[in-house]
Amino acid sequence: MGGDHGPAEIVPAALHALQVHPDLELILIGQEPVIRKLMRASGALSDARLAVMHAPEVVEMHELPSAVLRTKKLSSMRLAIELVKDGKAQACVSAGNTGALMALARYILKMLPGVDRPAICTTMPGIHGETHLLDLGANVNPNSEQLFQFAVMGSELTSAVLNVPDPKVALLNIGAEEIKGNDMVKQAALLLAASHLNYVGFVEGNDIFTGKVDVIVCDGFTGNIALKASEGVAEFLRHHTRTEFERSLYGRFAALLCTPILRAIRRKIDPRSYNGASLLGLRGIVVKSHGGADRVSFASAIEEAILEVQKNVPDRISSRLEAILTQGPAA
Amino acid sequence: MGGDHGPAEIVPAALHALQVHPDLELILIGQEPVIRKLMRASGALSDARLAVMHAPEVVEMHELPSAVLRTKKLSSMRLAIELVKDGKAQACVSAGNTGALMALARYILKMLPGVDRPAICTTMPGIHGETHLLDLGANVNPNSEQLFQFAVMGSELTSAVLNVPDPKVALLNIGAEEIKGNDMVKQAALLLAASHLNYVGFVEGNDIFTGKVDVIVCDGFTGNIALKASEGVAEFLRHHTRTEFERSLYGRFAALLCTPILRAIRRKIDPRSYNGASLLGLRGIVVKSHGGADRVSFASAIEEAILEVQKNVPDRISSRLEAILTQGPAA
Incomplete structure (x- = not known):
């Protein structure tokens, strides 16, 4: 969980999205103790629709994409994209380092036929x-x-x-x-x-x-x-x-x-309300939130991902x- | 005199500039009858500091610079730049076709040594x-x-x-x-x-x-x-x-x-108050006003030209x- 505010804004945004969408299932990936603590603070009970996955590594905002690709095999960003690749998640939403997100998405998910770059x-x-x-x-x-x-x-x-x-x-x-x-x-x-x-x-x-x-x-x-x-x-x-x-x-x-x-x-x-940029051209859905996103803003990025899943955007492209x-x- | 409003806004702007700057001399170039009529309507008396020069041709906003260079030898834009070239004016201010203004300025005034393009x-x-x-x-x-x-x-x-x-x-x-x-x-x-x-x-x-x-x-x-x-x-x-x-x-x-x-x-x-873009790199001062400039706006462009003359910007560059x-x- 990246961005300027990290889990402190993303966890509340996720809990809000679960309330709004009764069919939504979310996996929160990051520093598990921090996420669990924030969930408790928000009064979130254990929920079959909300899983937490621990990521031992963190991609910093200034890191070079090439270095992230090579060294950060257990970052939340990479784990999230791998879940999409493996069909265990239908979309990845991140507020982290844009260059790293793009490089990882491209490397792991691959491009759609006919698209050179996302x-x-x-x-x-x-x-x-x-x-x-x-x-x-x-x-x-x-x-x-x-x-x-x-x-x-x-x-x-x-x-x-x-x-x-x-x-x-x-x-x-x-x-x-x-x-x-x-x-x-x-x-x-x-x-x-x-x-x-x-x-x-x-x-x-x-x-x-x-x-x-x-x-x-x-x-x-x-x-x-x-x-x-x-x-x-x-x-x-x-x-x-x-x-x-x-x-x-x-x-x-x-x-x-x-x-x-x-x-x-x-x-x-x-x-x-316009937060949530789509990384298009990939074999999977990846939505980039603004790094400075607060919970309202991050919730918009989750909405964008849900919509793209519902509409099956990569297949349409x-x-x-x-x-x-x-x-x-x-x- | 170009721009969306032409002389109707430029003439009042010019009269205002003359009031503010007691040493300023202006030459208004365009359709002389129109300019004279606007001067009379503004109650402007004949003034040693204000000359009017008739330009029989008009550069339209959509005209190609190359065509203007070739065919419009008697447009207000060209005559104004020629006055600068001949030392009869110290700066040219125009709200007309930007591409044509730049092409004419480059062709007539030439570039400063060491500058490829304005x-x-x-x-x-x-x-x-x-x-x-x-x-x-x-x-x-x-x-x-x-x-x-x-x-x-x-x-x-x-x-x-x-x-x-x-x-x-x-x-x-x-x-x-x-x-x-x-x-x-x-x-x-x-x-x-x-x-x-x-x-x-x-x-x-x-x-x-x-x-x-x-x-x-x-x-x-x-x-x-x-x-x-x-x-x-x-x-x-x-x-x-x-x-x-x-x-x-x-x-x-x-x-x-x-x-x-x-x-x-x-x-x-x-x-x-920020209107008036400088065409830099020329052997002379040319200021481009926004095409949609009103009199307040055009007066700012005149101010910019005056300042560049006072500070001798081309020589400094x-x-x-x-x-x-x-x-x-x-x-």
């Missing part, structure tokens, strides 16, 4: 609806064919978990005109335009938050920076809003009056890729 | 201070040496216009660890670490808005998308805030009470680059 995909809230954005950092330098694979995976995930029949797929670029952008996106645009996907063209950075399309595809370098920059601007706005409201007695009074409104706004835009390889380009 | 640089507000971010879209695929040139230019601009003696320069990356990122940033990191610049390492996307460093360098593809994504999230938050406050009578009452606070917040974070080429790497 991509990290998350849901972004938007003015007119949600958008799935990928890749968020798994592939810093993909080629156009890999971007095409991301598009297929993002499209299948969206149609599966959001029930969108034929998701609108776009490429992230620095302008909507065909002449803009680097060679990678221009080549990917040709591949997508010739495919059976519902490809709608290029969108710009601001469209990540308009909800104008269902899936936005980009390389992992750009996606990661766009995501972090967005977090940065939200934090900047929050900082100044708080500072101004707290500056004066009048401001504190006004803030008090606004409490119900601010609460309603927070419900709409709470990033915690696999079938779609097979169909594309068989049927060739659209007319 | 970079677009703007000031970003941050929690602990401002940061200059470049490139914002001029170079979608720079190499590491070009990133190094951006760093030099950004550092000189910052020390000139913000009076920061030895600006902290960072590279935008997807993690602070040295192993992260693509080859381009890794190579650029080596060049910067060996230079006399105050290079502090990698920062992540959220640091664009923390003000932790003075200059952040990235390729134009990433920079443009980070900037637009930030605009998108700000618009998304504004949308939901407005919607919730307007939803009920209570909300509208609360909003009224908050007016002074909201106004104070807006003063702190108003993107209009040129001297610094020459010093670097002469002195070689730091010990």
